[in-house]
Amino acid sequence: MSLRYAILGYLSSGSGSGYDLVQQLDGGLGWFWAASHSQIYPELRRLESQGLIAGTSTTVGERLEKRIYSLTDQGADELRAWTSKAPEYRPNRDPERLQLIFADDNGPDAIRRHLEAHLEHFRGRRAQVAEMRDRILSGGNSRVQQRLDAKSEAGRELTLLLRDLAYGGDMQRADAEIAWATDALARLDRLAHAEGTARADAE
C-alpha cells in the first residue's frame, strides 16, 4: 500500500514524471521508500485511473513521449487521510540478526566479518542521510523548496521540522546500529581472547 502514498506524497510537492519517481525510488537511496520502475509505471496508471493523479503527455525533442503527473484534489484528500491515520506497524523482520543468532556454528571470524559489514553499512547510510538532511535544511533541495513555497510562514516551519525529524531519526537509528556493532565486536574479541588464554593455560 505504501508505494501508492510514496507517489502521492512525491507529487504533493509538485508535478513530475514517472521517470522522476524512478530516480527517487529506484536504487532507493536515502529515501523512505524504494521501488523499481517496473512497479512504478503500472502504479501510476492505476492511480490515474482512480482519479488520484492526472497525467498529461508532453513531447521532448521530436517524438520522445513523457507523461507529467500531478495530484488531483481527490488525490490530495487521499494523501491527507493517510497521513492523519495512526501508523500501522508491520511484522518485524530482521534478516541480519536472524543470521547472527544462527551463526554460532561458524566460529568468531565469520561473526566478526558479519559485524564489520554491519558497521560499514550503517556508516555509509548515516553519511548519506546526513548529507541529504543538510541539503534539505540549507535549502538545496528544489522539491522541498517547491513544497515550502506553497505554504505560509508557520507551515514552512512545520514542514522543515518534520523533515529534520525524519532524517534525524534515521541517522539516530544508524548511530544506534554503529554503537551496537562496535560494542558487539569488542565483546566478541574479549570472548575469543579469553578462550585463547584458557586454551594456552591448559597446555
Place this chain on the structure above:
Amino acid sequence: MSLRYAILGYLSSGSGSGYDLVQQLDGGLGWFWAASHSQIYPELRRLESQGLIAGTSTTVGERLEKRIYSLTDQGADELRAWTSKAPEYRPNRDPERLQLIFADDNGPDAIRRHLEAHLEHFRGRRAQVAEMRDRILSGGNSRVQQRLDAKSEAGRELTLLLRDLAYGGDMQRADAEIAWATDALARLDRLAHAEGTARADAE
C-alpha cells in the same frame, strides 16, 4: 529467501513440527522473522523435497496427523553457508517516516498522535524483547537449552553472546526510537507553542 533460513535455523536447535514453527513465526512475536501458516507449510514441503529437512509422520491421539521435521546434514550445510555469508541489506523502507514527512498539511495534533503511537509501539516492543532476552539468558527457553546441550563449553558462551547481542540490539533500537519520539514531541510542542504565542501577540 529468509523464511527458508528461519526454518532451517529453528530446526537446527532440534526437530519440530510445522505447528511449532507457526507458533514462533505467526504473530511474529519478538523474533526476527515473521510468516503465517499459509506460507510455512508449503515451504516445509519445498525444503523437504530439496532434501534440506526430513519429515516423519506421527499420530497424536487416534488419528491426528502431525509431521515432525528435522534438519538433514545437507540442510545444516546450507544453513552454515548462509550464516557465514556477509549480510545483504534490503532497500530501506520506513512507512512511518514516509507518513511523517507528508503529514505537514495535517496540523500539529495529528502529528502528535502519530508520535505518541510510535512511542507506545516501541515501548511495548522493548518490553517484550527484554522479557524474551531475560528468559533466554536465565535458561528459561527450552529450545535454546537444547541448542546449548549440543555444544562444548566454549561454544555455549558464543551462542549465548550472540543471543544477547541480537536481542540487546533490538532493545537498543527500540530505545533509540523512544528517545527520538520523545524529543520529537518536545520539539513539536515548542513549535506549536511559539506559534500560539506569536498569534496571541498579533491580536
Place this chain on the structure above:
DNA sequence: CCGACCATGTAATATGTTACATGATTGT
C-alpha cells in the same frame, strides 16, 4: 556516430497477506 542517460513498458517469478476450509484433541 557513439555512449550516457532519458523514458517507458511487459513478463516471469518470488514473496507475503487475507480469506476460506477441514477436522482432531484436550480440558472443563
Place this chain on the structure above:
DNA sequence: ACAATCATGTAACATATTACATGGTCGG
C-alpha cells in the same frame, strides 16, 4: 457438549524483484 487450541491445508490477491525489451535525446 463446548470452547480453546492443535494441526494442516488451498486459493485469491497484493506486493516486490529480476529479466527481457524498445526506442529517443543530448553532448562530445
